[in-house]
Amino acid sequence: MADVTLYGFPVSTSVNVVRLALTHKSVPFRFHDLEDEMGGPGHLALHPFGRVPILDHAGFRLYETAAIALYVDEAFTGPALQPTTAKARTRMHQWISSLSGYYYPSIAFHLGHERLIYPPLGIAADEKVVEVALPRIVTGLDVMERELGQDHSFLVDNRPTLADFFMLPTLTTLGFAREGQEMLASKPAIAAWRQRMDSLPSVIAVRAMVMPHVGKPLEHAHAWVDSHRPPY
Numbered sequence: 001m002a003d004v005t006l007y008g009f010p011v012s013t014s015v016n017v018v019r020l021a022l023t024h025k026s027v028p029f030r031f032h033d034l035e036d037e038m039g040g041p042g043h044l045a046l047h048p049f050g051r052v053p054i055l056d057h058a059g060f061r062l063y064e065t066a067a068i069a070l071y072v073d074e075a076f077t078g079p080a081l082q083p084t085t086a087k088a089r090t091r092m093h094q095w096i097s098s099l100s101g102y103y104y105p106s107i108a109f110h111l112g113h114e115r116l117i118y119p120p121l122g123i124a125a126d127e128k129v130v131e132v133a134l135p136r137i138v139t140g141l142d143v144m145e146r147e148l149g150q151d152h153s154f155l156v157d158n159r160p161t162l163a164d165f166f167m168l169p170t171l172t173t174l175g176f177a178r179e180g181q182e183m184l185a186s187k188p189a190i191a192a193w194r195q196r197m198d199s200l201p202s203v204i205a206v207r208a209m210v211m212p213h214v215g216k217p218l219e220h221a222h223a224w225v226d227s228h229r230p231p232y
């Protein structure tokens with residue numbers, strides 16, 4: 001046993017990036033569901049900014065998804081999740097940074113919260129938030145579609161890297177929203193990439209962990225109406 005604990009809540013896209021990295025490298029891990037502790041002293045002791053994921057490896061504790069994912073790749077054996085050339089590795093970081101700067105805010109934080117997280121809690125969607133997010137998502141999908149039209153089957157290489165594992169959970173969230181389905185329908189290169197990703201054993205395994213929780217009320221998200229809706 002690798003003595004690894006991943007803390008988070010099951011439908012978190014960031015948590016699922018880490019689950020994908022661990023699973024793809026066949027690292028056994030325990031999952032500690034923080035849903036009932038979010039924002040409490042136990043959670044804040046693990047993550048001073050009140051977010052997830054957090055990884056604990058034999059007492060070495062780490063937060064921030066990119067830091068965790070790089071650590072998982074470098075600390076454990078299994079398929080390498082980073083390309084070998086400097087140019088491809090830098091491209092991978094460009095995707096990771098673009099995910100957190102552009103794709104995640106517009107897709108998961110804005111469209112995803114309004115369409116998928118608030119309705120099961122009985123909170124009406126703020127259509128203004130959706131309206132602002134949609135053109136940003138269009139830009140992101142155009143960029144991704146162009147990149148996947150190049151001569152590599154995954155985002156930066158002919159094998160999956162952290163770039164793909166960072167993008168997948170957020171793109172999956174997009175596919176759950178009506179507007180996302182409409183936008184994705186005209187993106188054949190992204191569709192082919194999603195099919196390649198969805199057939200990986202690691203993705204199949206992580207999806208089986210996540211799907212039972214999709215669409216269920218995420219109780220701690222009641223607070224997000226004040227803390228997470230723009231303007232912040």
Ligand SMILES: N[C@@H](CCC(=O)N[C@@H](CS)C(=O)NCC(=O)O)C(=O)O
Nearest residue numbers: 012013014050051052053064065066
């Ligand atoms: N910069 C952080 C962001 C992580 C993040 O925003 N996680 C979301 C879930 S995907 C979260 O913790 N949400 C809980 C909350 O805001 O209450 C990272 O990259 O790990």
